[in-house]
Amino acid sequence: MRAFVLLAALLASTPLPAQEKVNRRIAIASDASIRIWNLAGITRIIGWDRDSIAVTGTVPSGAFYMGGSGTGAKLGVERPDGSKGDLPATLEIRVPRNARLWVKSASASIEVSGLTGEVECSSVDGAVRVEGSLRLVVAESMEGNLSVYGPMSVVRLKGGGGTITLRGARGDLMATTVGGAILLTDAALRRAHLETVSGPVAYDGTVAARGTLEVITHSGDVTLRLPTEISAEFDLSSFDGAILYGLSGKGKGKGEPTPQVGKPMSFTTGGGDARVTVRSFKGEIRVLKP
Amino acid sequence: MSELVRRAQAGDSDAFAALYRTHVGKVHALCLRLAGDAHDAADLTQDTFVRAWESLASFRGESALGSWLHRLAVNAFLGTRRASGRRERRIFAVEDPAVLERGEETAAPGLSMDLEQAIAGLPKGARTVFVLHDIEGYQHEEIARMTGIASGTSKAQLFRARRLLREALAR
Amino acid sequence: MTCRDFEARADAYAEGRLSPREAAAFEAHLDRCAACGAALERAAGTPPGLTALARSIEPAEDLWPAIRGRLASLGQRPGRVAVPRWGLAAAALLLIAFSSGVTAVLLRPAPRTASATLDVSALEAQYAAVSEDLTGALEQARSRLDPATMATIERNLRIIDTALNETRQALANDPGNPALGQMVVAAWRQKVDLLRRATALGAES
Numbered sequence: 001m002r003a004f005v006l007l008a009a010l011l012a013s014t015p016l017p018a019q020e021k022v023n024r025r026i027a028i029a030s031d032a033s034i035r036i037w038n039l040a041g042i043t044r045i046i047g048w049d050r051d052s053i054a055v056t057g058t059v060p061s062g063a064f065y066m067g068g069s070g071t072g073a074k075l076g077v078e079r080p081d082g083s084k085g086d087l088p089a090t091l092e093i094r095v096p097r098n099a100r101l102w103v104k105s106a107s108a109s110i111e112v113s114g115l116t117g118e119v120e121c122s123s124v125d126g127a128v129r130v131e132g133s134l135r136l137v138v139a140e141s142m143e144g145n146l147s148v149y150g151p152m153s154v155v156r157l158k159g160g161g162g163t164i165t166l167r168g169a170r171g172d173l174m175a176t177t178v179g180g181a182i183l184l185t186d187a188a189l190r191r192a193h194l195e196t197v198s199g200p201v202a203y204d205g206t207v208a209a210r211g212t213l214e215v216i217t218h219s220g221d222v223t224l225r226l227p228t229e230i231s232a233e234f235d236l237s238s239f240d241g242a243i244l245y246g247l248s249g250k251g252k253g254k255g256e257p258t259p260q261v262g263k264p265m266s267f268t269t270g271g272g273d274a275r276v277t278v279r280s281f282k283g284e285i286r287v288l289k290p
Numbered sequence: 291m292s293e294l295v296r297r298a299q300a301g302d303s304d305a306f307a308a309l310y311r312t313h314v315g316k317v318h319a320l321c322l323r324l325a326g327d328a329h330d331a332a333d334l335t336q337d338t339f340v341r342a343w344e345s346l347a348s349f350r351g352e353s354a355l356g357s358w359l360h361r362l363a364v365n366a367f368l369g370t371r372r373a374s375g376r377r378e379r380r381i382f383a384v385e386d387p388a389v390l391e392r393g394e395e396t397a398a399p400g401l402s403m404d405l406e407q408a409i410a411g412l413p414k415g416a417r418t419v420f421v422l423h424d425i426e427g428y429q430h431e432e433i434a435r436m437t438g439i440a441s442g443t444s445k446a447q448l449f450r451a452r453r454l455l456r457e458a459l460a461r
Numbered sequence: 462m463t464c465r466d467f468e469a470r471a472d473a474y475a476e477g478r479l480s481p482r483e484a485a486a487f488e489a490h491l492d493r494c495a496a497c498g499a500a501l502e503r504a505a506g507t508p509p510g511l512t513a514l515a516r517s518i519e520p521a522e523d524l525w526p527a528i529r530g531r532l533a534s535l536g537q538r539p540g541r542v543a544v545p546r547w548g549l550a551a552a553a554l555l556l557i558a559f560s561s562g563v564t565a566v567l568l569r570p571a572p573r574t575a576s577a578t579l580d581v582s583a584l585e586a587q588y589a590a591v592s593e594d595l596t597g598a599l600e601q602a603r604s605r606l607d608p609a610t611m612a613t614i615e616r617n618l619r620i621i622d623t624a625l626n627e628t629r630q631a632l633a634n635d636p637g638n639p640a641l642g643q644m645v646v647a648a649w650r651q652k653v654d655l656l657r658r659a660t661a662l663g664a665e666s
Contacts, residue, residue: 033304106607118526120533124610124662136526138533140658143613154526156533158658160617172527178617178655197624197651210329216647218624237640239631264640281628281644303532310525315517322518332520339528405510413477424507425514442492445501446474446484452505453475459508 018061022091025054029071030096031117037076039106040086047097047114047132059089076104109144127162145180169205181220189213196220200283204290206230207274215278222278223286231270236287238264238280246288291351299346306346309355310339317359323421324367326410334370338363360426367418368437408458412451419444420451462490467497471504581632581642588649595656602663614659621652 028034030051036043048054055066059077066075077089086106095101098117103110105123112119112129118136121128125143131150138156139146145162148155151170159177166173169187176195184192187205194201195216204225207213215222221241226232228247236243243265278285297305317338322331341362349358409417418437422428423444430448434441462470467490473479474487491498603611625648632641 118529124607125613135523136529138530142610142617142658142662154530156530158654160613160655172530174530176651176654178651179620195647195651197620197648218628218644218648239640239644279640279643279647281624281631303529306532307525307529310528314524315519318520318524319515319518328521332522332524335520336524336528336531339524340531343532405508405514408508424511440488440492442490443488445491445498446488449471449501449505450475450477452508453472455508456505459510 019058020061020064022055022057022059022064024064024066024075025052026066026069026073027052028069028073028096028099031098031100032068032070032096033072033100034068034095034102035072035074035076036091036093036101036103037074037078038089038091038108039077039104041077041088041108042090043103043105043108043110044090044092045101045103045110045112045115045119046092046094047099047116048094049097050094051096052094053096054094055091057089057091059091060087063087063089125162146175163199170208207232207276209273212275213277215280217279217283218281219283220280221284221286222280223288224276224278225288225290226276228289229270230274231272232274232276233268233272234266234287235275235277236265236285237278238283238285240282241280241284243285244287246286291349292355295346295349295351295355298343299349306343313356313359314339316356317363320360320363320421320426321367323406323409323425324364324418326412326414326417334363334367337366337370341366364422364426364436405455405459408455411458412454415439416447416451416454419447420455423448424452462486464490464494464497467494468500471501475505581645584646585649588646588653591653592649592656595653595660598660599656599663602660606663610662614655614662617655618652621648621655624648625652 028051032053034053036045053066053073053075055064055075062080063077064075065078066073068074075093077087077091079087089108095115096117097115099115100118101112101115101120103112103119103121105121105126105128107124108126110121110123110126110128111131112121113131115132115134117134118138119130119134120136120138121130121140123139123141123144126141127144127147128139128141129145129147129149130137130139130152131148132152133150134152136154137148137152139148140158141162142160143162144159145165146157146159147165148157148169149167151168153171155166155169155171155173155175157164157173157175159175159180161178162180164175164177164180164182166175166184167186169184169189169192171189172191173189174193175182177199178197180196180199182194182196182199182201184202185204187203188208189205190208190211192203192207192211192213193216194203194214197217198219199217200220201215201217201222202225203213203215203223206227207230209231213224215224226247230247236245243263245265247269276287294305294308298309314335318331318335321334321338322328325331325334338359342359345362349355409420412420419433422433422436423430428436430441430444433439433444437444439447467487470479470483470487474484479487491501599614606614625645628641628644628648632638632645635641
């Protein structure tokens, strides 16, 4: 009897929602605006060539909602009584490639692929990963990693402690973190603005002709690996850190000065087409060959 | 005031996107002529629409939205001009790209430029006054107030602009 | 300058051949003399083909994504920023809105003269006021935020505060150093941005 009472009490005080499968679909315009709300678990979004949204996955019973038509739709997971609290759910959502997405998470990871439109992701500590060739990517996570792979037109990333990683970045980028690192490989941006407080910055690639690369950091070390023949105006200053310059090669402009410690360096290589500006308080600045 | 504007003021970014599509051509044309450079004009156009979003709440509909946007573009341009240290790059559509390497100050002789390119080739001060006065229709006193130059300077710069344009077009 | 001198110098002025002093005298004459102003108008009228100029020129590439990106960091409502209903100093709203302009100024080469383009102490005062407001707002939101999230926010704030103190100390030891002034403002901007994001999280909870 006692065991029964204990069991009943246990079940009453910690109601664990049962899970259910989701399999829903609605028609939608190819450039529809879609809002997705899933705070915990995994949100996986895949672009496809149909004018509809198809959702499959596993969600807590009664917690899934989806509605809309024409140019707008909303879907997601929340407690049926509207109260707060994260209910983990795994959602796989297929959307028209050119859709405009707004995705909300707390700890849920967000993965986006196959889209060409726009995506805006907001998370607390969930990781965000976007892959493909979108017009616009905006992502924010206080602690989660933000990863963007592929040539997007415009990217705006705000991290905190997590790492921001980009591969194959082109176009226009603004990325900021506090302690997290910012790492770029195979970059050839037209406009890049990278800012950290203590996180390191590593930029491997080049800057498009007439492009700008700007880095601001307090104590993060900055390492730029650029082509030896890059044509750029350089403006490097670290108040209390070393500046090491190791590019030398054909593109000799108005003289490449010998590396200085703690003194700002301004010089031009080649025709000075691009502009590279690095400002640091006490981080080390290194400009190296690839 | 139109429904789109009202919706945009309420925070509807789709409505603002529609306003952008309607007005970007004219705003960009102004920015292109003021800045004299396609790259800077694109930046300036962006700045204008961002400022428009920021101050849309204060638009009361006394003027047409287009005129209000033009005013914002001019203010954005004058603001960047004061802070800017960048070199200017002039627009020259040329058959021989090597012309660009001969220096920005002199146009290659023998080329006839159309008016658009001639405007882009004007010295910055003259170009600003010319665009504001002859294209946008501001008066010298207004130009003086907006740019911080004397109205006599504005008149002189306009004269210089028109003279240089006439010579450029006559070639 | 007499009207006769003025007339003689018109061509030279148009071609940029006058010295700065002569050019200034030429311009100043126009302020006083309506007759010479009218003469100039007659000498060079509006160029032909002006009415045929295109009224509208679409940009070579679609600028909307970049604009949309900037609007996303400004907040949903025009003229306002994504902060909760707790009040903010009026100057603060302008400050956050124009912070993109401050970034642009921050990245100019540090001026070599003492007259910096940034009025650091004025900006500091504004940032400090905003920061205080937002910190108060965050305190009120504390009970609504997950403790782990709050710990993350506080950790990030400590990193920024350390950076802010170091740059301010360096500036105090080397006042008027424009590069240091720029770094102080950068640290303040990062602090306010983090506080804004944190209070927005609190508002959503």
